[in-house]
Amino acid sequence: MQKSLKMFYLGLLVFSLLITFSFGSIAANESQTLKIGIMPAVDSAPILVADKLGYYTEEGLNMEIDIYTNAVNRQSALQTGTLDGAMTDLVAFVNNVNNGFPVKITTSTDGSFPFLVRKGFEEKERINIGMMEVSVTNFLSEQFLSGEYVMNKIYIPAIPARLEMIKAGKMDMAIIPEPMASMGELAGLEKRVYENKYDYTPEAMIFTEKALANKSAAIASFHRAYNRAVREIQSNDNLAREVLIEKLNLNPAIENLIELPDYHLARVPSQAYLNYVIKWVEEVQEEDINVNYNEVIERKYSE
Numbered sequence: 001m002q003k004s005l006k007m008f009y010l011g012l013l014v015f016s017l018l019i020t021f022s023f024g025s026i027a028a029n030e031s032q033t034l035k036i037g038i039m040p041a042v043d044s045a046p047i048l049v050a051d052k053l054g055y056y057t058e059e060g061l062n063m064e065i066d067i068y069t070n071a072v073n074r075q076s077a078l079q080t081g082t083l084d085g086a087m088t089d090l091v092a093f094v095n096n097v098n099n100g101f102p103v104k105i106t107t108s109t110d111g112s113f114p115f116l117v118r119k120g121f122e123e124k125e126r127i128n129i130g131m132m133e134v135s136v137t138n139f140l141s142e143q144f145l146s147g148e149y150v151m152n153k154i155y156i157p158a159i160p161a162r163l164e165m166i167k168a169g170k171m172d173m174a175i176i177p178e179p180m181a182s183m184g185e186l187a188g189l190e191k192r193v194y195e196n197k198y199d200y201t202p203e204a205m206i207f208t209e210k211a212l213a214n215k216s217a218a219i220a221s222f223h224r225a226y227n228r229a230v231r232e233i234q235s236n237d238n239l240a241r242e243v244l245i246e247k248l249n250l251n252p253a254i255e256n257l258i259e260l261p262d263y264h265l266a267r268v269p270s271q272a273y274l275n276y277v278i279k280w281v282e283e284v285q286e287e288d289i290n291v292n293y294n295e296v297i298e299r300k301y302s303e
Helices: 002-031 042-052 071-079 090-098 136-145 159-167 180-186 209-214 216-235 238-247 271-285
Strands: 033-038 062-067 085-089 103-108 115-117 126-131 150-155 173-175 190-192 203-208
Touching: 033 042, 033 071, 033 216, 042 062, 042 085, 042 216, 042 238, 071 085, 071 090, 085 090, 090 103, 090 136, 090 203, 090 271, 103 209, 103 216, 115 136, 115 159, 115 180, 126 136, 126 159, 136 150, 136 173, 136 271, 159 173, 159 180, 180 190, 203 209, 209 216, 216 238
Parallel strands: 033 062, 033 085, 126 150, 126 173
Antiparallel strands: 085 203, 103 203, 115 173, 115 190
16 A cells, blocks of 8 residues: 555656646747848848848747738837837837837847839939938938938838838838838939948847847847857858848849848947937937837846
8 A cells, every 4th residue: 555655656756747847948038039020131041041041940949930011000019019029210119119119139230221213313402302200211211312312201001011102103212121122223323322420330139128128038049049049140241131031032033133241240339329319219200209228228238
């Protein structure tokens, strides 16, 4: 009888350990799952290269990457908890934080934003130009063109719709991120690239505070994979061109037309640069922005 009881309790202990181990493994796997949203832009190249080369898998990270062509939809997915993080612009980020949405920057990303000019355009003082309203495209249009043209701004959030409008000649210019801008160039539009006098572009990778609290190990794995991909691209930028064309379903003929930025390892924007963006948002929206640099920057993944 005692032997039977001992066997019973031993079996119960083994069963309990198996259950605990199983649920512990599930919890560990769940903590290593990360879902992010990116835009069809050259900023995303290191993220996509890391995926293609298997760096996330080597980190033990289950990486889910959604591509959005409309920044409004990406923001909605982030705010509703569908995403842990997203590639975004600093203008949207500043507004998110100012409105009480808890997100932090973990690294700057490197973008390229050419201007496409319609066929038959003749230089003039006042132009019709397509962009998104409160966004990086508006910000950069003023940075690059405010001393050159008087701009009548036409707000078109979706990048493909903006591209089709300029291809149809319904605007004089449109600011389109690469590599989509090269699709317009391939169609015969003039592509103008302006030199960025700042060390950063107004783009970043952000994560929700919930994800930063609950998935710190996964986010660290993401940044390690990101840095490995950046080093590969720095050695061979054809990797970036090829993965952008493949993952965004673009015409391979644009490969040598894509204007790539200089890709940097994970780094956070300087306080001076973020303040520059904040000042612009305040002027455009005619309101005070309450964003504390040290409270919205997470440095540990880039140090």
